[in-house]
Amino acid sequence: MGIKYISGFRGADHAKQHLRRSVHLGSALTSGYTVLNPAEAFDQQACFVYLNGALLKEGTSGAGGDYVLSGSNTVTFNTAVATTDAIEVISYAFQNPTLPQTIKEVNHTVTSANETFHATSFASCTFTTATDLITTDSSAAHGLAIDDVISVTASSGTDTITTGRYRVLTVPSSSTASITTVDGTAIAFGGNGTGVAFTRVFNKKVPLLTQINHIMLFLNGMHLVKDTDYYVDQQSVTIDSTVNLLEDAVVAIRHFGSFVTQVVGEVQRNGITITDDTHNLLLSSGDITGNTTSVFNLYVSVRHATATNDAYQAATFIVRAEKAVPADCYL
Incomplete structure (x- = not known):
């Protein structure tokens, strides 16, 4: 049976695909409404740009294209867009430990x-x-x-x-x-x-x-x-x-x-106390492995301060942190 997954393998094989999506109005563009800096970084290898719902063609105007990509955060349109145009930038990044x-x-x-x-x-x-x-x-x-x-x-x-x-x-x-x-x-x-x-x-x-x-x-x-x-x-x-x-x-x-690239590591936080109607920090930017996307499992074991040690309750979360500024990431 042929592979049907965009990352090439099933999720059970630990393959991951990260979708990054930015939506902007034409009024957000600079340089005469030709340059867009999307809110999310993109991978030029798998990036798609839509104008009012229509998929555009990448390339210079001489090659029949509608836009060119620069770096990981600049889209330059060959023709100025209207201020009311709806622009959508979608990019996939793949994580596949097998291939x-x-x-x-x-x-x-x-x-x-x-x-x-x-x-x-x-x-x-x-x-x-x-x-x-x-x-x-x-x-x-x-x-x-x-x-x-x-x-x-x-x-x-x-x-x-x-x-x-x-x-x-x-x-x-x-x-x-x-x-x-x-x-x-x-x-x-x-x-x-x-x-x-x-x-x-x-x-x-x-x-x-x-x-x-x-x-x-x-x-x-x-x-x-x-x-x-x-x-x-x-x-x-x-x-x-x-x-x-x-x-x-x-x-x-x-x-x-x-x-x-996958990063394998473990961070532990012990003895964190959260009083009624307050909050406390579990993870900070220093625990995040990248400034674009980090996906990790979070295991939380908690009990009331007056309960015995055998009264812990456990929960498991899958967390995705995606921020351009690592210092803004905390949990």
């Missing part, structure tokens, strides 16, 4: 051009904040192309470019390049920079990748270490410049989509 819901496979064979990336570095460059432009020292040719990624390793100045990964937006000349964040968002530094050093790094876009999902990355079969050998951003993976890339080596990315 991830989806596995995406991305393979890339390192080319001769890719091989030179991590050996291409520049120092003593400048950064111009008015145009988000990096200029190499003595007008040296940087060899960058649009959509390349660089890793800035040093800079000097006040409120200027910081270390990190950036994506090339335009290439005005062989010695200059304008940049954005690695995810394509405009940067907003206030001052010019000097002594900027950067290295060209290998970056691979991965379809349907989000920060909350889990990936494994292999280079010629060797499992690399996240945040040391490679870095995961919203829609791409960047290999650190210290990793030696050789022509014809295979970069294999295994992306586990819509997967929520």
